[in-house]
Amino acid sequence: MNLKDKSLLESRAFINGAWRGAATTFDVTNPATGEVIAQVADCAVEDVKQAIDAAHSAQKAWAAKTGKERAAILRRWFDLMIAAQDDLGMILCAEMGKPLAEAKGEIAYGASFIEWFAEEAKRVYGDTIPGHQPDKRIVVLKQPVGVVGAITPWNFPNAMIARKVAPALAAGCSFVARPAELTPLSALAMAVLAERAGMPAGVFNVVPNSRAAEIGQEMCANPKVAKITFTGSTRVGQILMRQGADTIKKMSLELGGNAPFIVFDDADLDAAVEGAMIAKFRNNGQTCVCANRIYVQDGVYDAFTDKLSAAIKGLMPGNGMDKGVTSGPLINEAAVSKVQEHLSDALSKGARVITGGNRLEGTFFEPTLLADVPASAKVSREETFGPIAPLIRFETEDEVIALANDTEFGLAGYFYANDLSRVWRVAEAIETGMVGINTGLISTEVAPFGGVKQSGLGREGSKFGMDDYLELKYLCIGGIR
Ligand SMILES: NC(=O)C1=CN([C@@H]2O[C@H](COP(=O)(O)OP(=O)(O)OC[C@H]3O[C@@H](n4cnc5c(N)ncnc54)[C@H](OP(=O)(O)O)[C@@H]3O)[C@@H](O)[C@H]2O)C=CC1
Numbered sequence: 120m121n122l123k124d125k126s127l128l129e130s131r132a133f134i135n136g137a138w139r140g141a142a143t144t145f146d147v148t149n150p151a152t153g154e155v156i157a158q159v160a161d162c163a164v165e166d167v168k169q170a171i172d173a174a175h176s177a178q179k180a181w182a183a184k185t186g187k188e189r190a191a192i193l194r195r196w197f198d199l200m201i202a203a204q205d206d207l208g209m210i211l212c213a214e215m216g217k218p219l220a221e222a223k224g225e226i227a228y229g230a231s232f233i234e235w236f237a238e239e240a241k242r243v244y245g246d247t248i249p250g251h252q253p254d255k256r257i258v259v260l261k262q263p264v265g266v267v268g269a270i271t272p273w274n275f276p277n278a279m280i281a282r283k284v285a286p287a288l289a290a291g292c293s294f295v296a297r298p299a300e301l302t303p304l305s306a307l308a309m310a311v312l313a314e315r316a317g318m319p320a321g322v323f324n325v326v327p328n329s330r331a332a333e334i335g336q337e338m339c340a341n342p343k344v345a346k347i348t349f350t351g352s353t354r355v356g357q358i359l360m361r362q363g364a365d366t367i368k369k370m371s372l373e374l375g376g377n378a379p380f381i382v383f384d385d386a387d388l389d390a391a392v393e394g395a396m397i398a399k400f401r402n403n404g405q406t407c408v409c410a411n412r413i414y415v416q417d418g419v420y421d422a423f424t425d426k427l428s429a430a431i432k433g434l435m436p437g438n439g440m441d442k443g444v445t446s447g448p449l450i451n452e453a454a455v456s457k458v459q460e461h462l463s464d465a466l467s468k469g470a471r472v473i474t475g476g477n478r479l480e481g482t483f484f485e486p487t488l489l490a491d492v493p494a495s496a497k498v499s500r501e502e503t504f505g506p507i508a509p510l511i512r513f514e515t516e517d518e519v520i521a522l523a524n525d526t527e528f529g530l531a532g533y534f535y536a537n538d539l540s541r542v543w544r545v546a547e548a549i550e551t552g553m554v555g556i557n558t559g560l561i562s563t564e565v566a567p568f569g570g571v572k573q574s575g576l577g578r579e580g581s582k583f584g585m586d587d588y589l590e591l592k593y594l595c596i597g598g599i600r
């Protein structure tokens with residue numbers, strides 16, 4: 120990697136403000152080439168316990184700082200991340216595979232949460248409530264929950280940590296981050312810059328490791344951990360909830376999705392195609408808010424199919440470091456297998472390939488458009504997490520709402536329509552935490568990101584994002600004469 124600042128490529132753990140190796144290391148490979156790009160300290164449970172102890176020791180002093188003092192450090196961290204955007208993007212592209220431009224975009228997206236919550240840190244307002252008796256005065260305080268344990272996924276190795284650590288630190292919490300084994304380098308680079316920003320020792324800790332389950336067990340069981348924040352599959356979210364039950368751990372969970380993307384007869388088809396391309400193929404289809412199934416109303420089905428097919432043919436899979444590349448590799452063999460499973464299942468149930476459908480070298484896969492997909496196909500019921508766009512034809516609004524909601528997931532949904540009454544009817548009827556209306560890109564730091572049903576608990580980003588890291592304390596003051 121041709122970095123301007125080579126010190127950003129860190130392979131040690133960051134615990135209590137110090138960099139440390141471990142007894143063993145694990146390899147981090149570039150998914151586009153298979154080359155080993157780093158050998159990273161493989162933290163043991165004992166290391167994680169020490170990180171939790173450090174976070175616990177540091178938290179009270181961190182919370183005792185004023186919101187403005189915490190904000191100043193977070194703001195410096197933001198400034199340093201933006202100044203290092205090119206290097207951080209290159210590290211992210213190398214370990215995760217997304218195209219360099221998209222990786223740099225993720226750095227800006229992740230940094231935007233740090234900027235946003237640096238501002239929110241000064242505005243943790245409580246309440247006063249009129250007393251229920253003449254001598255009573257009531258005040259409601261908001262206080263930080265304490266030590267936060269975080270487990271994050273490989274698909275957004277910078278932004279998924281930033282979206283959690285920023286509100287946590289702004290609220291006065293301390294933080295132990297365990298990044299995905301596949302992509303720890305972005306988290307470690309964030310720690311390099313946190314140290315430079317003047318983050319006190321123990322406030323932010325990063326413990327890379329190759330055995331996620333044991334770290335999750337420790338974080339869930341350790342009484343010094345007040346809260347778990349997790350982004351990943353619903354399966355793992357369920358494991359963490361079970362494990363956290365014994366200590367009533369607070370949980371913020373951003374889990375799996377199965378986003379419907381609906382094109383009505385009155386849609387602007389060119390806008391709908393543009394939105395479908397973003398919602399389906401951003402990060403090569405490896406996002407929890409990707410359009411997983413595309414419903415197209417009868418009257419525009421053929422025209423939309425032709426337009427979308429033409430747009431998909433313009434995508435260029437390849438090494439994310441190369442100019443012009445629009446889609447990187449899938450993250451690993453398991454991801455390729457899931458895509459192939461969904462493809463063959465759909466074809467066996469009558470779907471047709473309009474474009475794509477082939478595995479390429481390594482873990483690259485052609486961006487694929489399927490037509491005439493039945494609602495019973497796996498690709499419309501399970502999260503594909505890859506570059507397959509399945510088209511499902513529908514006739515009526517009621518029919519497509521029922522289809523869209525027929526899933527245990529409820530993270531994001533999208534639809535294109537211009538009739539105002541229809542927009543309100545569908546927006547209110549769709550069972551998701553977030554709805555894109557005439558847009559395929561909804562992720563921003565200013566709005567509450569999160570799902571309903573089995574897509575998670577809590578919200579990240581926006582003014583609501585602080586709530587997950589704060590506790591209400593009710594003061595009842597009596598004897599006032
Ligand atoms: N909602 C979202 O934003 C995301 C959803 N997903 C969904 O999850 C599916 C699988 O993706 P994947 O990355 O494998 O997601 P996982 O849920 O398996 O992994 C997410 C994180 O959890 C860790 N983890 C895995 N098992 C455990 C465990 N028992 N206890 C504690 N932590 C654990 C992983 O570690 P490690 O990777 O090191 O094993 C990783 O850091 C995707 O197909 C997609 O459906 C995935 C990513 C993001």
Ligand SMILES: O=C(O)[C@H](O)CS(=O)(=O)O
Nearest residue numbers: 275350405406407408562
């Ligand atoms: O985990 C994810 O897929 C992200 O939450 C998607 S987004 O925030 O970049 O939309």
